[in-house]
Amino acid sequence: MRFTSIIKKNFKLLLRSKSSAFILLAGPILIILIVGLFFNGKSAYDLSLGYCAPVPNDLTRSFISSLEKNGFVVYDFNNESSCTDKIKQGVIHTCILFPQDFKVSNDQSTELRFIVDYSRVNLVYKVIDAVSEIIEFETREVSYSLTNTLISRIDSTLSGLEKQEELEERISGLEVDISKDFDSLKSGVDSIDFSTGSVSLRSLRSKLGNSQDSLDDLIVKYGEFSEYSYEMLDELEGYLDSNKSDEIRAELDLMSQEVASLQNASLDDLNASLQELSDADERLTGLFERLQENERLADSVKKIVSRTEEHLSSFRDSLSSLSKGTSGMRERLEEIDITRAESIVSPVNTKIEPLMSESSNFQFAFPFLVILLVMFASLMISSTLIIFERSSRAVFRNFMTPIDRKMFISAHFLTVLLIVLLQSLLILLISYLAMKFALFSSILSVVAVIFVASVFFIALGLMIGFVFASQEGAMMASLVLGSTFLFISNLVVPLESISQGLAGIIRFNPFIIFSEFLRKALLFNLPLSDAVLELSILLLIALVILVPALLGRNVFHDAKRYWVKRKGKRPENKLRGNADKDWLDDL
C-alpha cells in the first residue's frame, strides 16, 4: 500500500512535469524513429569512387564493370591529382589507381593503389571493405584463368604418359611372344635326334631277306622314319634352303612311293628291291651326311638364338625400368587430388550471406539502440526523480511520515525500473511486429540483459541524483555520462582507430557489454547460461552503487560534511537554499 502509493505518486509526478514527461514519452518514440530511419535507409547512401587508368585494357574494364555492377558509382579520371581532388571535395570516397601496364605476367606483380580519406574514418573502412571484396573477386578471376591453363597442361601430359604406357605394354607383350617363340624353337632344335640316322640299314637289309614280315616291319619302320623325316623337315623349314628341303622332301616322297610299291611286290622282286634298297641306302647315307651338315647348321642357329635371347632379356630389363619410371611419374601426378582451377585459386569458397533477410545495418544497430534507450532513460529518469524529490517542497512532509529512506529509494528505483522495462518492452514489441525479430526464442536472455542494464544504469542515475543539487546539474551529468559511454563505443568511432590503451578500457564500457549481450541474444539466440557470470558481476556492481543510497548515507555527503567541518563554512543553504532539505544529511 505505502510502497505502491509512492510509485503511483512518482508516475504522476514524472508525467506531470514537462521535462520528464518528454524523456518518458519522447525517448522511445525517438528511438523508434531512428530505428525506422535505419530500416528504410538501406540504399539511401551510395558509395562513389573514381579511378584512373592510363592505358585501359580488358582487365581494367572488367574491374570497373564489376565495381559498377556492385552498386558503386564509378567516375573516370585522367590523372591522379584530379581524382584526389575530388576526394578532398567529398564527391567521391576513394580513388583506385591502375598501373601503367595493368596485366598479369610472370616477371612483375601488378599493384592496384587506393587513395582514401582517413579523416572520414567510418566511411573508409566501409569503402575499403566493399571495394577490396570486388577487387579480390576480380583478381581471383585472373588467377583462375592462369591456373586453369596450368592445369590443362598437366592434364595433357598425363594423358600422353598414359598413351606411352599402353605402348610399353604392347611392346612387352610382343617381347613375351618372341621369347616364347625362341623357347619352342630352341627345344625343337634340341629335340632333333640326329642319331636316329644311325639305324643300321645293313642289318635291316639282311633281315629283310628273311621274311615278308620283316619286310612289313621294314615298311612300317620306314613309314615311321619318313614321318619323322617330314616332321624334321617341317621343323627345319625356315632354316634350310627351301630348295634343299624341297629336294629332300621329293626324295622322301619318292622313297615312300617305292616302299609302298615294295609292299605289293613279291619276294622275287624283293631282291631287286633290296638292290634298290641298297641304292636307297647309299642315297640315304648321302642324305644323312647332308643331314649332319644340317646339324652343325642348327648348332649355329642355336647359338644365334641364344645370343638374340640375351639381347632380348636386356631389352626387357630396360623396358621394365622405363615403365617403372613412367608409372611412378603418373602416380605422382595422379596424387594431386585437386585438379579444378576454382578450388586451387580459392580453396575455401566464402559466400557471405546475411543472417536474416533484413538490412545488416539495422541488425547491427538495433541492440545498441535498445541499450541506448535503456541507458539514457535509466540515467535521466532516475536522476530526475531524485532531484524532484530533493527539490520538492514535500521533502519535509515525506520525512515526517513513518516511511524510512530505504523504502523511498526502493520505490524510486522500482518506478524507474518499471518505466524503463515498459519502454524496452514497447520497442521490442514494435520491432517484433514490424521486423519479425525472432524475439521469443531468446526472450529469457533478452529480458535478463535489459533488466541488468536497467538496474545498472538506474543505480548510476540515482547516484547522480544524490550528488547533484539541481535538476539542470543532474541532467547534464546524466547526459555527459551517457554520451561518454556512447562515444567510447564501437557505434560511433571504430575500435580500430582508437589507441590501444583506450581500446582496453572500452572493453569494460557497460554500454558495450550490454549491447553485445543483447545483440548475441537477439541475433544468435545466446543462451542465458552463457551470460550469467558477466551479468551477475554487473548486477553486483549496480548493487554496490545502490548500497550507500539505500543505507541513507552516501560517501559524497559524508565528504561534504567533513569539508564543511574543516572549513567551518555552511554550504548547505547556499547549495540548496532551504535548510529543510537537510534531512538527507541529518539522518
Next chain:
Amino acid sequence: MAGVILRIDAVSKSFLKRRILKNVSLSVEEGEILGLIGSSGSGKTTLLKSITGFYRPEAGDVRFRHFGLLKRKGAEKDPFVSVFSENSFAKTIFGFASQTPSFYENLTVRENMLYFGSLFGLKHKELESNTDILLTLMGLKSHQDNLAGKLSGGMQRRLDIACALIHDPAILILDEPTSDLDPTLRNHIWSLVKKINRRGTTVILASHHLSEVETFCSRIAIIKDGSVIDVDTPSKLKAKYAETQEISIQAYPGNYQSILARLKKKCGDIDTMDISSEGLVISSSDTKNVLHEVLHVLEKLDEELVDINVSKPGLDELFTQLNREDRGDAA
C-alpha cells in the same frame, strides 16, 4: 487538562558550533494550545523540529506519552518514550505544518492528502473519510481536484495543515501558521485551530503575531536566544511583565520640551518619558499622581490639552521590550 503529553528535557542543538537551543525544558499539557513566541532567529523552528525528531539535538531528550499504543516490551512500564529512540512511532503522534507549506505541487489537493495518508498506513476507507472530513473542515472541497501548486497562499496553508492532520495526530505542530496571510484568512486559520483543538488535538504553535497568540493560546512560552525565559498563561504573563502604564498626551501649541522639564522637576516616580511624533509618552507605575501633575503643568504653561490616553501595554509591547535589541526585526 489531562496531564502532560510531551516533555522536553534540557534540549540543546547547535548548527556548526553555533548554539541555537540552550538547555530548553518544557512540558506540554494534553489538549492545550501552546504558543511559542520569540523574535526571528530565536530558535522557534529549531525547537519545533527538534521536538519531532527532524533535528537530533546533541543533548537532552524529548519524550512523549504513548497512551499504550506503542506495542513493545517494557513500553507499559514507562508511559513516556523518547522521540529519538521511537522515531517512526513518534511520527504518527505528530502532525507538522512547517513555516513553508510542504506537499507536491504537481499533485492535486486530494492526491496529496491521499498520498501522505497512505504513507501513514491508513486503510482505504479511513483514508477516504479522513480526507473528506479535512477537506470540508479546511474549506478545500471545491478545490480538491486542483493542482496544489496552483492554489492561493491561504489555500496552500490550509492544505498543508490538512496534510498534517490526515493521520489524526495527537499533537499538531504549526510553525507560523498565519504568516503572510490577510487578516480574514488569519482569523479563519485561528478558528480552524480552535476547532481542531476542541476535537482533542494538542496544538503547539510558533508565531510572531502576539496579539493572536494572546487570544488563542492557553499557554505561552517566551523564547529568547534559544532559551525559554518564561512559560505561563497570557494573563499571568501580562500581569507579570506589564506593571507600568502608558500615558500619551497631545497638547496645543505643543511645547513638549518645557512640559517635560517641568514634569521631571515635580514628580519622582516616572519611569520613562519620550517625545514622539504624536506627542508625549510617559510610562509610570503611579498613574494617578502622574496624571494630576500633568494636568497641573499644562495649565501653568498655557497649553491646551488636545488628547490624552492611558493604556496597559499588551504582549506586543512586552515582546518589544524583551527584544529591544532586535527591535528592527520584530514584526
